[in-house]
Amino acid sequence: xxxxxxxxxxxxxxxxxxxxxxxxxxxxxxxxxxxxxxxxxxxxxxxxxxxxxxxxxxxxxxxxxxxxxxxxxxxxxxxxxxxxxxxxxxxxxxxxxxxxxxxxxxxxxxxxxxxxxxxxxxxxxxxxxxxxxxxxxxxxxxxxxxxxxxxxxxxxxxxxxxxxxxxxxxxxxxxxxxxxxxxxxxxxxxxxxxxxxxxxxxxxxxxxxxxxxxxxxxxxxxxxxxxxxxxxxxxxxxxxxxxxxxxxxxxxxxxxxxxxxxxxxxxxxxxxxxxxxxxxxxxxxxxxxxxxxxxxxxxxxxxxxxxxxxxxxxxxxxxxxxxxxxx
Amino acid sequence: xxxxxxxxxxxxxxxxxxxxxxxxxxxxxxxxxxxxxxxxxxxxxxxxxxxxxxxxxxxxxxxxxxxxxxxxxxxxxxxxxxxxxxxxxxxxxxxxxxxxxxxxxxxxxxxxxxxxxxxxxxxxxxxxxxxxxxxxxxxxxxxxxxxxxxxxxxxxxxxxxxxxxxxxxxxxxxxxxxxxxxxxxxxxxxxxxxxxxxxxxxxxxxxxxxxxxxxxxxxxxxxxxxxxxxxxxxxxxxxxxxxxxxxxxxxxxxxxxxxxxxxxxxxxxxxxxxxxxxxxxxxxxxxxxxxxxxxxxxxxxxxxxxxxxxxxxxxxxxxxxxxxxxxxxxxxxxxxxxxxxxxxxxxxxxxxxxxxxxxxxxxxxxxxxxxxxxxxxxxxxxxxxxx
Ligand SMILES: Nc1ncnc2c1ncn2[C@@H]1O[C@H](COP(=O)(O)OP(=O)(O)O)[C@@H](O)[C@H]1O
Ligand SMILES: [Mg+2]
Numbered sequence: 080x081x082x083x084x085x086x087x088x089x090x091x092x093x094x095x096x097x098x099x100x101x102x103x104x105x106x107x108x109x110x111x112x113x114x115x116x117x118x119x120x121x122x123x124x125x126x127x128x129x130x131x132x133x134x135x136x137x138x139x140x141x142x143x144x145x146x147x148x149x150x151x152x153x154x155x156x157x158x159x160x161x162x163x164x165x166x167x168x169x170x171x172x173x174x175x176x177x178x179x180x181x182x183x184x185x186x187x188x189x190x191x192x193x194x195x196x197x198x199x200x201x202x203x204x205x206x207x208x209x210x211x212x213x214x215x216x217x218x219x220x221x222x223x224x225x226x227x228x229x230x231x232x233x234x235x236x237x238x239x240x241x242x243x244x245x246x247x248x249x250x251x252x253x254x255x256x257x258x259x260x261x262x263x264x265x266x267x268x269x270x271x272x273x274x275x276x277x278x279x280x281x282x283x284x285x286x287x288x289x290x291x292x293x294x295x296x297x298x299x300x301x302x303x304x305x306x307x308x309x310x311x312x313x314x315x316x317x318x319x320x321x322x323x324x325x326x327x328x329x330x331x332x333x334x335x336x337x338x339x340x341x342x343x344x345x346x347x348x349x350x351x352x353x354x355x356x357x358x359x360x361x362x363x364x365x366x367x368x369x370x371x372x373x374x375x376x377x378x379x380x381x382x383x384x385x386x387x388x389x390x391x392x393x394x395x396x397x398x399x400x401x402x403x404x405x406x
Numbered sequence: 407x408x409x410x411x412x413x414x415x416x417x418x419x420x421x422x423x424x425x426x427x428x429x430x431x432x433x434x435x436x437x438x439x440x441x442x443x444x445x446x447x448x449x450x451x452x453x454x455x456x457x458x459x460x461x462x463x464x465x466x467x468x469x470x471x472x473x474x475x476x477x478x479x480x481x482x483x484x485x486x487x488x489x490x491x492x493x494x495x496x497x498x499x500x501x502x503x504x505x506x507x508x509x510x511x512x513x514x515x516x517x518x519x520x521x522x523x524x525x526x527x528x529x530x531x532x533x534x535x536x537x538x539x540x541x542x543x544x545x546x547x548x549x550x551x552x553x554x555x556x557x558x559x560x561x562x563x564x565x566x567x568x569x570x571x572x573x574x575x576x577x578x579x580x581x582x583x584x585x586x587x588x589x590x591x592x593x594x595x596x597x598x599x600x601x602x603x604x605x606x607x608x609x610x611x612x613x614x615x616x617x618x619x620x621x622x623x624x625x626x627x628x629x630x631x632x633x634x635x636x637x638x639x640x641x642x643x644x645x646x647x648x649x650x651x652x653x654x655x656x657x658x659x660x661x662x663x664x665x666x667x668x669x670x671x672x673x674x675x676x677x678x679x680x681x682x683x684x685x686x687x688x689x690x691x692x693x694x695x696x697x698x699x700x701x702x703x704x705x706x707x708x709x710x711x712x713x714x715x716x717x718x719x720x721x722x723x724x725x726x727x728x729x730x731x732x733x734x735x736x737x738x739x740x741x742x743x744x745x746x747x748x749x750x751x752x753x754x755x756x757x758x759x760x761x762x763x764x765x766x767x768x769x770x771x772x773x774x775x776x777x778x779x780x781x782x783x784x785x786x787x788x789x790x791x792x793x
Contacts, residue, residue: 130693155695165690169708169783178704179694212785228694 080235080268081106082127086136089122096122098292099136109262109269111283113276114314119292120272121162124238127270128154140236155182158229158237158267164221164245166213172198172224173209179232197227202257219250226258230265237267241274255281276315280304280322288314301326320400321364329366329380330359332395335388356381359388363399366391415482416469418527422489423462425520431500432513434563437752446492446517449499458492479532486528487546493521494550497562511563513754563754564761567743575743579762582739586729589661590722593668597721598714600669601676611677618670626663626728630735633659660729660737667728668721675717679710712782716791719774726767730759 082104089097097119104110112120125131126138129150138145145153166175173194180190195205201223213221222243229237243251243258255278262269273279279286280300288295288303288311296303296311304315304323315322356379357366366378376393426446434441447455465485472478500512529542568575604611624632637659641648683706691701733741740759747755782788 128693130689151695151697153695154693159690159693161686161690161693163684163686165684165686165693167687167690167705167709168787169785171785178696182695182700212783214785214787 080141081139082236082268082270083139083142084123084126084136085139087123087126087133087138088135089119089126089131089133095292097126097133100289100292100294101136102287102294102297104268104270106268107266109271109282109284111279111286112270112272112289113274113279113286114289114295116274118289120274120289121240123289124240124270124272127236127238128157128159151182155179155232156234156236158232158234160225160229160237160239160242162240162244162272164225166216166221166224166228168213170213171209172203172211172213172216173205175213175224176227176231178228183232193231197230198224200230200261201227203227218246219254222246222254226261230261235268237269239269240272242271243278244273244275251275251278258282276322280326290314321367324363324367324396324400327363327399328359329357329361329363329391330388332363332366332399333359333380333389333391335359335380355379356387357391358383363396367396370396412531415528415531418524418531419462419466419469419485421520422485422524422528423459423466425517425524426458426462426492428517428520429515430496430517430521431515433500433504434511434513437511437563437754441513443515444500444503446496446521449496449503461488482528483532483542486525486532487542489521489525489528490546491549493518493525496521501562511566511754513563514757564757567752567754567758575758578739578742581737582729582741582763583766585657585660585732585737585739586664586722586725589664589725589729590668590718592661592665593672593721593725594718596665597669597672597717598676601673601714602680604673605677605680614673615677618673621666622670626667626731627734629663629666630659630732633663634735637662655736657737659735660732664725664728664732668725671717671720671724672714673717675713675720676710679713679717680706682713683709708783709786712778712786712788712791715774715778715781719771719778722770722774723767726763726770730763 084100084102087097087100088095100119100123102110112123114120122131126133127140127145129145129148132146140148140153140157166172167178170178176194176197177190180193185193194209198205198208203220203223208216208220208224213224216224222245226239226242229239243254246254259282271282280303283300285297285299286303287297290310295314296306296308298306301323303311304319304326306312306315312319355373355375357369359380360383370376370378370393378391380388380391382388428445429443430446430449432441432443446458450458465481468481469478472481497512497518504510504512525546529546532542600614604614621629634655638655687705687709688701691705696704729737729739730741730744733739733745740763743759744756744763747753747757747759778788
């Protein structure tokens, strides 16, 4: 399923919440909408499921103008995780997750099976959580239920409005990792709203930055950190170069394509690489930190198995940070 | 630690003990003379009196010493039952001590009220499960009922008044229950949809709230009076209405006034209940694809229910009392006995009206409590509402 905003505008009283937004999301893509609070992210998102009617312009789902689709019909086939979780407090966790299948009048057995499957998918054992009341859940558990509820009827499109906003950074990272795992198997078309740049970089296939209702930039995460536009530079912060290095592996910098792995995160030291060397699956940010720590300008690059691959120098890091290296 | 220091039942225990030592009942020769005031100790006699006082000391010491909360609550239950038994026993003793007179009777004094009050509070604070509550009630009421049924209650003043007008009493009781019941039902049938409309549309909401607020500020006597004139006029003009029993006095104006009074808590709470539904829940409901109707029945109404039911509870309990005033315009009910008693300066007759009034109010309040626990989702927070 594809999505598209075409010159969409929305004004509340006299404030332009969304100003001439044109943007496309392709099938299976995870697009992150990011920007300061009040810049129009939620409003843009709600245009897709018709919770907000654009004043002018249009929104298309799979090439079809959404204003021609009955609102309830449209919404039952678009997963929606709302900003403040918004679980129904008077319904059990299972009933919350079953909300859309019930609207679609599924058979009871089918609903029960689906609820169990989904709770287990989002890491909440059904035996333990199905009958729980939302008020008893922790912030992280509530957000998982919110995601499960959105996925219930297996919609091809998922709208997520700051879905992990209300939890501590540690839980947030766990939720992000699990969401990436789920998304890698489901392959939904996702619009993901956040105001957390690290989250955007970690999750997004592309990142759309909004400012005062307008689209300021759309780019893959690596490119975005190289964007010279003053607002984008300011938004991505003083440590944008470090963020860029955090996205690249040592292997990529020395011409040996290597994905960053969880083990690579722990860098050389403990994970078995000898002193003065760095694993190819570590990030360049970690490599820089190790150089600074050791007072060296170069490190041996070794494979995760410990085989020597080449040399990583400060010049490699400078080049990567400047962005001449393809990301 | 908070559990260790429960002030309310402790105060009730002291109240019970004090009530035993305060004047309990007056022995009178007829309805109007001042009688001989006796306290519990005097009525029980030195032997039983001493036993009772020592038991009270024992219980108080026990409460202070006991660390185990559930065992302490068991002690409250026992003390509550004993307080109630003591009330019945003392009344019977007083009846046995009566000597001659035209219409001899036992008139309750302060102690008579203190003991059952203490009993009520103690039992209330001992409750654990619903079943245990019923067993407790039976254990508590059985000996008292047996004593009174055994004819020993004859001498008690309220019973004298009662046996003098049994038939009338039950008629008025039924009239009372029917009147307040119909008023609450009409107020609910009108008030809930009105509240829903008011919360949907400001143009309806503002005048409706202004109206129900205004009604509440009119004293009930004045409201009954206000309704008499127009209804009398209507009745004169339209014979059909007169045939239906609509006149300036009687049940019709009373029912209208009582309904108007019951409207306020119901409308108010319906509006408050629907306003309490967070925007996030509404957004979620719509976002998942609910129609407006589905949103109302599946999300808004169940979430507003705690408020709505609390409003009905308040309205019902108030209506029980307000209905007594309706007797003044000829609607009947327990108020008849109260106002007759006031007119004849006969406190016993007043009590014959007031005691069932209190019992009905408590029963109605408890029934709503039961219904609220049954109907409101356990996932909802009832804090801030009297559950
Ligand atoms: N229903 C509404 N009525 C009036 N103003 C609104 C409404 N929804 C959003 N706005 C305003 O529009 C702007 C954009 O809001 P929103 O899309 O929620 O921003 P974001 O999600 O990026 O924080 C804000 O200034 C907000 O106050
Ligand atoms: Mg928002």
